[in-house]
Amino acid sequence: MNHDRIEALLERIALALEQMVAQANQHRTPNVAYSQSHSDTEKTSLEPSSRNSNASSLSILEPFLKARGIQIKVRPAEDAADQVIDSLSLFLGERYDALAGLLSKIKRAMQTGAQITESLKDRPQQDISSACQFCTRLYEVAFLEQYQYFRSPTYLIKAKTTTLPKAQRFFGGQWLERFILQKVKAVYAQASSEVSEQLAFEYLINPQIILPNGDDFELDILAAMGSSIYWIEAKSGDYQQHVAKYSKFARLLGLDPDHSFMVLADVPEDRCEALSALFSMTVCTLRSFEEKLLTVVRSDTAQQSAAADGFSSTAGR
Known part of the structure; x- marks a missing residue:
């Protein structure tokens, strides 16, 4: 990973943390x-x-x-990261039925940082929205290294997991x-x-x-x-x-x-x-x-x- 990519990643993490903490404070x-x-x-x-x-x-x-x-x-x-973890945890827990399959794949792949795919074809629109929002939030805090969603007709999520200890603890x-x-x-x-x-x-x-x-x-x-x-x-x-x-x-x-x-x-x-x-x-x-x-x-x-x-x-x- 080159210097520019590391710097961009850190900026993305910092921005996401600020946004999520602000959101958590509003709903306290x-x-x-x-x-x-x-x-x-x-x-x-x-x-x-x-x-x-x-x-x-x-x-x-x-x-x-x-x-x-x-x-x-x-x-x-x-x-200091508890508020961010709490926000992600609440989102996952309240939508667990829709996200359980995706979570299971992430847990299996995260030991090696492998890639995963999750098909959302024929799933209710609410489930698709939950999965995409969850992956977006994970990507924003670097709990996923890569994330991409392919719309109709494939309705497919592709993501790369991370071996970061904080992410491992969260998913574990x-x-x-x-x-x-x-x-x-x-x-x-x-x-x-x-x-x-x-x-x-x-x-x-x-x-x-x-x-x-x-x-x-x-x-x-x-x-x-x-x-x-x-x-x-x-x-x-x-x-x-x-x-x-x-x-x-x-x-x-x-x-x-x-x-x-x-x-x-x-x-x-x-x-x-x-x-x-x-x-x-x-x-x-x-x-x-x-x-x-x-x-x-x-x-x-x-x-x-x-x-x-x-x-x-x-x-x-």
Whole structure:
């Protein structure tokens, strides 16, 4: 690759990053206060949080894990590219049915940076639009080295994958975890808008932990809303080898099936229901996760509010 080509590529990446960050800022959820546990910072769109912001500890999740003999070994630092990854992840997750085949081809080819083709002939116009938009966005941030779409009569996508580590991580599963995290934040925003008091919120994403027996383990997402804890694992492709292990870990955390989620990208809803019945977890699809989590969170916040009202009434006597 010559110098001019490298310079042009860097300019294209920088421009795309600026545009995507600007777009993400425009659509950021308002009136949300939360603690980003992986960077130990608290944010609010209205005013500085009144809660104690201690960069050395977490107020809910770390004590919860410690009480079960679990240590946090590594908390991944916040990355400047998170907003771009989140934007791509949300696009992919919300259009997964249309993009699953294309994603599968990219994942198989990216180890060597090979070329791929994807035929869109006889596909609905909405699917064609989704595939072309997704590839364009990937190309803009250099997650594809080349991209070309041939219109009628071929309706064919041709692209060249990349071996860039950031792209490898994204396609290898990061997109799914970041998609789920955004759905968790959306559930928090909705639940928070439905209660009068401020609802505490913390999360950990991809923390490496040490179990009581000394084994290493990596969580996808652990979140706290109010005084309730929610553990979410997300899988694409094969999941069978993980279900029993996750079911056992849920018992270690002391979480019931309503608070332990496994989100599977490539299974139908009826199979999720069967898996939920067999293992002590709520197994769901990308499409159904947000609604199921919101139902549980609403129930939890209602119980917490009722308990608080009851305590106030008793104290006032």
